[in-house]
Amino acid sequence: MIFSIVAQIACFAGALCLLLFGMNMLSDGIQKGAGGSLRKLLSKITGNRFYAVLTGLGVTAFIQSSGATTVMVVSFVNAEILTLEQAVGVIFGANIGTTVTAWIVALLGFSFSVSAAAVPLFGLGFVLKYFRKSRIHNFADCFMGFALLFMGLGLLKESLSLGGVTAGILSAISGLGIRGILIGVLLGALVTALIHSSSAMTAIVLTMAANGSLSWELGAAIVLGSNIGSTVDAVMSSFGASTNAKRAALVHVGFNVAGTFLALLAFGLFLRFVDFIVPGLPSENITAHIAMLHTVFNVCATLAFLPFVNQISAATRKIIPEQAGEDDGHYRLPSIITSARTGGDLYSVQVNREISRMASKVMEMFDSACTVFRNPSAIDGECASVARIESYVDEMNVVISDFLQYCARLPSSSADDRRNFTRLMNISGTLEDLSDETCSLMHTARKFIKSGCCSTSDARVDDICDYLELVRVFFEQTCSFFAVGISDDQKASGEVLERKIDRTKHRLKKSSRKRIEAGADVKSELHYIDIVRKIERAGDCVWSMMREL
Numbered sequence: 001m002i003f004s005i006v007a008q009i010a011c012f013a014g015a016l017c018l019l020l021f022g023m024n025m026l027s028d029g030i031q032k033g034a035g036g037s038l039r040k041l042l043s044k045i046t047g048n049r050f051y052a053v054l055t056g057l058g059v060t061a062f063i064q065s066s067g068a069t070t071v072m073v074v075s076f077v078n079a080e081i082l083t084l085e086q087a088v089g090v091i092f093g094a095n096i097g098t099t100v101t102a103w104i105v106a107l108l109g110f111s112f113s114v115s116a117a118a119v120p121l122f123g124l125g126f127v128l129k130y131f132r133k134s135r136i137h138n139f140a141d142c143f144m145g146f147a148l149l150f151m152g153l154g155l156l157k158e159s160l161s162l163g164g165v166t167a168g169i170l171s172a173i174s175g176l177g178i179r180g181i182l183i184g185v186l187l188g189a190l191v192t193a194l195i196h197s198s199s200a201m202t203a204i205v206l207t208m209a210a211n212g213s214l215s216w217e218l219g220a221a222i223v224l225g226s227n228i229g230s231t232v233d234a235v236m237s238s239f240g241a242s243t244n245a246k247r248a249a250l251v252h253v254g255f256n257v258a259g260t261f262l263a264l265l266a267f268g269l270f271l272r273f274v275d276f277i278v279p280g281l282p283s284e285n286i287t288a289h290i291a292m293l294h295t296v297f298n299v300c301a302t303l304a305f306l307p308f309v310n311q312i313s314a315a316t317r318k319i320i321p322e323q324a325g326e327d328d329g330h331y332r333l334p335s336i337i338t339s340a341r342t343g344g345d346l347y348s349v350q351v352n353r354e355i356s357r358m359a360s361k362v363m364e365m366f367d368s369a370c371t372v373f374r375n376p377s378a379i380d381g382e383c384a385s386v387a388r389i390e391s392y393v394d395e396m397n398v399v400i401s402d403f404l405q406y407c408a409r410l411p412s413s414s415a416d417d418r419r420n421f422t423r424l425m426n427i428s429g430t431l432e433d434l435s436d437e438t439c440s441l442m443h444t445a446r447k448f449i450k451s452g453c454c455s456t457s458d459a460r461v462d463d464i465c466d467y468l469e470l471v472r473v474f475f476e477q478t479c480s481f482f483a484v485g486i487s488d489d490q491k492a493s494g495e496v497l498e499r500k501i502d503r504t505k506h507r508l509k510k511s512s513r514k515r516i517e518a519g520a521d522v523k524s525e526l527h528y529i530d531i532v533r534k535i536e537r538a539g540d541c542v543w544s545m546m547r548e549l
Helices: 002-043 049-063 066-078 084-097 099-108 114-128 135-159 164-174 178-195 198-210 216-229 232-237 243-265 267-277 286-319 346-374 376-408 415-450 459-484 488-517 522-547
Strands: none
Touching: 002 135, 002 198, 049 066, 049 084, 049 286, 066 084, 066 232, 066 243, 066 346, 084 099, 084 243, 084 286, 099 198, 099 286, 114 135, 164 178, 178 198, 178 216, 178 243, 198 216, 198 286, 216 243, 216 267, 216 286, 232 243, 243 267, 243 286, 267 286, 346 376, 346 415, 346 459, 376 415, 415 522, 459 488, 459 522, 488 522
């Protein structure tokens, strides 16, 4: 008897793990193949709340994971790409989109032999993995995951033939009335939080209901509870994130909890409404009833709360006020680390923003270098400021590079993702090199100014300022190309500008040598030549950055 129970539990656990693995592989495969386009779609959402809902619905239905969508949303809010109001609409839509999985299972999972379709699908996905030179190989995991999902569902049906004791417990819970419903909600929330998938929980409920192990009322209660448990991904993804990202996670939790509470207040009426929509009695077609309940619940909750998006956003701002935070002068990456729920290129959105911040810091350093030649008296203060920023940029490079290496090791990262991470690491390293060159330039400028041979009327100062401005404009253009993209013609014009910077260096050095030959102060001229050489090296760093774009 004990051995039989242990064996049944082991079979259930194995089938559940296969189902979860299949769902994750399916989601990862879709994200590897089309995730970049989906994330671009999410990042371009306008202020229209209805468009935001439809976008969240479509993305979630496509990638088969509301958890992945909400993590994307929290990440975009953290990176200030989405506003909190836009995020609320997407979260509402994601809750509707996740019901598609229930319909797939309800309509296909119990109507034919799943193994007959699963094995060929898995084989097709395995073959596609070898087409590495084609982008289609990114969809290999999609086919294999879909096959494993149905294989897991088939095993789940076999393993969930409950014995008399377990069936009696479920029957007793169903007979407890409102207390049994609350137990069902709690059970659904806890199990979903543990397995991190409301879709998998719904599949388990559908399977148990199809086997006659669950009543219509208890199955409905567990599905409602799974909506609360599904918020665990958003909560976990907000750890260490910005205040607005935490607010977006709170919206997801509050929306699902409030929606479930309202459904429980009118539980009997809610079930009768679903019975009215779906033909036949629940006992005759319980899987369709449960799938419809999942859809109706999320649609009704969205319709109820959508008009109050602004009020919900205002309430979350009061609940989670802005935190000033303690700034100790050290850099911290406000990143979201969730290794299993999203594709790797999601993190490039966060890193792109951080590298833009890094570039703005280096631009501050460069502006300081331009300032001191027009205002020599500010050299000591500007040198101290540049040294402080240079140390901060060094920290940024180390943290960002470490994070990108972590992202490249994620199993969900495709070959394109890893190439992009390498490119971003190179850009981050080049910016750090540019900060070093700028800091070194400032030290040499200090020597040049302190030598007493430098004045604002000196023609050499005009040459240096013009040369610095040439490189600064080059750097400014490169930063804008990093943000919006670069064309081949723009890169070619950048190469022309880089050659002009080289020619200017040779011209200025030649002029300095002539002044030395004419009897000018050698020490001052050597400092001047050193400044020119370092400005040219700064231009080389900018050109290296542009080549990575």
